[in-house]
Amino acid sequence: MSKAAARTGSGPMVTVAIEQHFPKDQRITDDDQAYPILPFGMRAFVWLMRPAAARDWMVRASEKAIPGIWGGMMCRKRYIDEKLVESADQINAVVNLGAGFDTRSYRLPVLADIPTWELDHQANIESKRARLRRLFGEVPAHVRLVPIDFDREEPGAVLASQGYPADRRTFFVWEAVTQYLTETGVRATFDFLAEATQGSRLAFTYVRQDFIDGQVLYGQEAAYNKYVVKDKIWLFGFDPEGVGEFLQEYGWYVVEHLGYEELAERYVKPTGRELASTPIERMVYAERR
Numbered sequence: 001m002s003k004a005a006a007r008t009g010s011g012p013m014v015t016v017a018i019e020q021h022f023p024k025d026q027r028i029t030d031d032d033q034a035y036p037i038l039p040f041g042m043r044a045f046v047w048l049m050r051p052a053a054a055r056d057w058m059v060r061a062s063e064k065a066i067p068g069i070w071g072g073m074m075c076r077k078r079y080i081d082e083k084l085v086e087s088a089d090q091i092n093a094v095v096n097l098g099a100g101f102d103t104r105s106y107r108l109p110v111l112a113d114i115p116t117w118e119l120d121h122q123a124n125i126e127s128k129r130a131r132l133r134r135l136f137g138e139v140p141a142h143v144r145l146v147p148i149d150f151d152r153e154e155p156g157a158v159l160a161s162q163g164y165p166a167d168r169r170t171f172f173v174w175e176a177v178t179q180y181l182t183e184t185g186v187r188a189t190f191d192f193l194a195e196a197t198q199g200s201r202l203a204f205t206y207v208r209q210d211f212i213d214g215q216v217l218y219g220q221e222a223a224y225n226k227y228v229v230k231d232k233i234w235l236f237g238f239d240p241e242g243v244g245e246f247l248q249e250y251g252w253y254v255v256e257h258l259g260y261e262e263l264a265e266r267y268v269k270p271t272g273r274e275l276a277s278t279p280i281e282r283m284v285y286a287e288r289r
């Protein structure tokens with residue numbers, strides 16, 4: 001895994017933290033832990049964005065660079081939050097694959113007693129651990145922070161070494177991660193997911209394969225030039241038509257497969273804000289049967 005890919009770990013939470021500067025009825029997602037969990041430099045940046053003019057400029061600048069990026073990040077947080085809350089009484093473990101600085105384990109009351117494993121690159125794990133110690137005195141007892149490189153290590157073996165009992169009905173979160181992996185890394189993760197207990201859930205996002213391949217850019221040239229060409233950190237994509245079949249190879253069945261326009265209809269429209277929705281990323285919610 002490249003250092004550049006690891007550096008993306010805090011970006012989504014920086015935007016979610018800035019989103020909290022909007023009045024509650026205009027917020028797409030609520031997260032009172034987004035600001036506290038960030039490392040110092042990023043907290044300072046978020047703090048500077050408090051005035052409405054600065055906050056609005058930040059949203060506009062992000063949207064100008066990559067239309068749909070702001071609403072997309074908010075919508076995927078909100079959707080996965082809702083799925084976790086809905087299924088909390090039907091699962092008895094959470095595994096967040098590529099958790100970055102995600103705060104759900106520390107924020108959603110329904111998860112407070114559910115054993116949780118958060119996996120990410122070592123640098124992000126260490127930085128998050130340090131921050132959690134500052135905030136709570138120690139990493140909360142229900143959470144294990146686990147370093148991994150999905151492209152080189154097997155999640156099953158790594159998780160087993162960290163006390164994860166594979167027979168737990170688990171909610172797997174894999175948010176904004178698949179595009180950063182090689183196909184080998186994605187398939188190794190699915191080999192592990194294939195062993196999941198029946199009734200386990202998986203919420204994951206992916207970027208369209210035709211975009212990663214440069215065949216169709218969907219008006220998102222800037223994103224293509226940045227993530228695929230220049231930084232070379234977006235490596236893998238799915239063909240939306242093939243997602244269901246791909247999952248079935250591993251014993252998983254699609255419950256919901258959504259474009260971001262549909263997510264924006266649910267979560268952005270009620271706020272009255274006008275934000276583009278990204279055509280290149282999609283959301284899948286699936287169940288192990």
Ligand SMILES: C[S@@+](CC[C@H](N)C(=O)[O-])C[C@H]1O[C@@H](n2cnc3c(N)ncnc32)[C@H](O)[C@@H]1O
Nearest residue numbers: 001006008009012098099100121149150151180
């Ligand atoms: C865009 S961030 C998303 C973070 C978090 N899931 C969220 O949505 O807030 C992508 C995350 O994937 C992690 N990642 C990417 N490639 C990885 C790899 N090969 N092994 C472990 N983590 C990886 C990065 O370190 C980063 O935290």
